[in-house]
Amino acid sequence: MRSKVKFVQHSAANYCNIEYTYEDGSFHHRQFGAPANGGYVFENLNNPRQICEGLAPTGWALLWDPTEFPTLADLLRHEHRRAAGAARYRETTR
Numbered sequence: 001m002r003s004k005v006k007f008v009q010h011s012a013a014n015y016c017n018i019e020y021t022y023e024d025g026s027f028h029h030r031q032f033g034a035p036a037n038g039g040y041v042f043e044n045l046n047n048p049r050q051i052c053e054g055l056a057p058t059g060w061a062l063l064w065d066p067t068e069f070p071t072l073a074d075l076l077r078h079e080h081r082r083a084a085g086a087a088r089y090r091e092t093t094r
Contacts, residue, residue: 003028005080009073012036013066015045016073018080034064034072041072054083 008017014036020028032051034041041062042048052059055076062079069075 007073013071
């Protein structure tokens, strides 16, 4: 099922939300954060879990470097595009 994705940057550069709205009208919300000076990205601010590359729950830990990506939303947007591209590639090579 396809979704519309919206990246909502907080006033602090090290916090961001991703909001997914699906074709059937359902909604999903994910919260992300990282240390203010850069470091490991975590999801769910109330019960933090480290997040991995491609926004996956497992794999290589995702690191935020503010000198490369000024806001956490920039990094998450990059990772989302990367994961979506990989998914499209897998579908076309089946």
